Amino acid sequence: MFDGSRPWRVSAGQSLRRREWDGEAVLFNDLSGATHLLSPVALWLLERLAAAPDDIPGLASALDAELAAEARDDGVDGADAAADAALDREQLADLLADLHALDLIEPC
Amino acid sequence: MLTVSSLAPAQLRARLSGPGLDVQTGPFANRIHSNIPHLAAGLAVLYADYPLNEAGGFADFHLDLGQPGGIRRWWRPQVRFEQDGKFPFKPLPVAQAQPFCEWMMNWCVSNRAHGYLIVHAAVVEKHGRGIILPAPPGSGKSTLCAALVCRGWRLLSDELALVRHADGLLVPVPRPVSLKNRSIEVIRAFAPEAVFGSVVHGTMKGTVGLMRAPGDSIRRAGEAVVPHAIVFPQWEDGAPAELEPVTRARLFMRVADNAFNYTLLGARGFDTLAGLAQRSAGYTFRYSKLDEAMAVFDALAGEAP
Numbered sequence: 017m018f019d020g021s022r023p024w025r026v027s028a029g030q031s032l033r034r035r036e037w038d039g040e041a042v043l044f045n046d047l048s049g050a051t052h053l054l055s056p057v058a059l060w061l062l063e064r065l066a067a068a069p070d071d072i073p074g075l076a077s078a079l080d081a082e083l084a085a086e087a088r089d090d091g092v093d094g095a096d097a098a099a100d101a102a103l104d105r106e107q108l109a110d111l112l113a114d115l116h117a118l119d120l121i122e123p124c
Numbered sequence: 125m126l127t128v129s130s131l132a133p134a135q136l137r138a139r140l141s142g143p144g145l146d147v148q149t150g151p152f153a154n155r156i157h158s159n160i161p162h163l164a165a166g167l168a169v170l171y172a173d174y175p176l177n178e179a180g181g182f183a184d185f186h187l188d189l190g191q192p193g194g195i196r197r198w199w200r201p202q203v204r205f206e207q208d209g210k211f212p213f214k215p216l217p218v219a220q221a222q223p224f225c226e227w228m229m230n231w232c233v234s235n236r237a238h239g240y241l242i243v244h245a246a247v248v249e250k251h252g253r254g255i256i257l258p259a260p261p262g263s264g265k266s267t268l269c270a271a272l273v274c275r276g277w278r279l280l281s282d283e284l285a286l287v288r289h290a291d292g293l294l295v296p297v298p299r300p301v302s303l304k305n306r307s308i309e310v311i312r313a314f315a316p317e318a319v320f321g322s323v324v325h326g327t328m329k330g331t332v333g334l335m336r337a338p339g340d341s342i343r344r345a346g347e348a349v350v351p352h353a354i355v356f357p358q359w360e361d362g363a364p365a366e367l368e369p370v371t372r373a374r375l376f377m378r379v380a381d382n383a384f385n386y387t388l389l390g391a392r393g394f395d396t397l398a399g400l401a402q403r404s405a406g407y408t409f410r411y412s413k414l415d416e417a418m419a420v421f422d423a424l425a426g427e428a429p
Contacts, residue, residue, distance in 0.1 A: 038373070042377065
């Protein structure tokens with residue numbers, strides 16, 4: 017089981033060299049030499065962790081706030097949209113585990 | 125500028141068995157040595173229009189395709205490829221010398237020319253717009269490429285898309301188009317004027333027929349091209365000609381999968397490929413009839429500027 021209480025950061029040496037088009041991104045992994053196709057949520061998480069290390073509760077509330085802000089911009093009721101669209105903590109943990117397996121993030 | 129056609133058959137054989145035949149293909153200077161008479165005859169047909177470089181000058185690639193001596197030469201004649209004193213590949217039956225030479229020329233480029241992102245793809249151009257056709261064997265890439273160049277498109281390559289790191293342009297390396305099996309007859313029926321070398325049976329790719337590159341494409345090999353579209357072709361029996369868009373991020377990943385040296389190039393390859401994906405529209409393309417495919421590609425090239 018993924019430890020949600022640990023803070024995570026972008027792996028040392030990752031430049032997050034990437035290109036985004038139409039809601040999808042490709043990212044060059046400095047450590048493995050691989051290139052990954054990323055969803056907008058994965059990219060958002062990486063950018064968030066590049067700005068500052070964080071744990072799952074912190075990331076989840078930031079994601080809720082982000083979704084609510086986007087919904088407001090689109091003229092949708094923020095609270096409802098956030099409730100509909102927010103990833104639950106288990107999904108967030110799965111995504112962090114995937115990014116860790118790809119050497120993109122590491123525990124602090 | 126002298127071309128290979130300026131050599132009489134005996135002179136060409138003497139070059140091949142002596143100092144080497146120095147022939148320019150796109151940005152690459154090749155020096156070919158061989159003691160195989162039918163390879164000399166094949167090169168005379170397929171490489172007639174190529175620039176002949178000064179004997180003994182600089183060569184990017186040295187290719188030696190010879191027959192081993194001893195009784196094997198008579199009992200089981202073979203051709204082997206030597207480079208820098210090494211034999212990186214198993215010998216093949218000598219009848220396959222011509223396609224072997226082509227494969228070795230491709231091998232030299234894909235293993236050495238890292239000043240380019242090299243994609244396993246055909247590249248054609250019309251109205252200054254380059255179209256890249258990456259695809260695995262059996263997808264109909266070479267057939268489509270041959271048909272297009274027989275209908276006025278410029279051939280940049282049948283096998284190797286060279287994307288220059290410095291400016292992202294497509295650099296031509298036009299060479300004969302390698303057609304396999306049924307495609308040979310398909311193109312002969314589609315373009316009876318196309319010139320072929322000898323058809324070789326029983327290779328690891330089946331029957332291979334090399335179609336001579338158009339003279340105009342060879343003369344314009346110094347003109348790099350702006351990428352316009354990347355099309356993944358798939359021949360499918362009975363399918364109407366149809367383009368389906370591919371998003372740019374997925375286009376990037378699919379081209380990377382078809383690139384020979386993407387991993388080797390690291391971040392530089394990423395940047396070059398990102399630039400290519402940014403400039404190019406991406407499509408998958410199903411087709412069954414060449415005439416329908418020609419219409420779709422002409423529409424893709426648009427009007428002359």
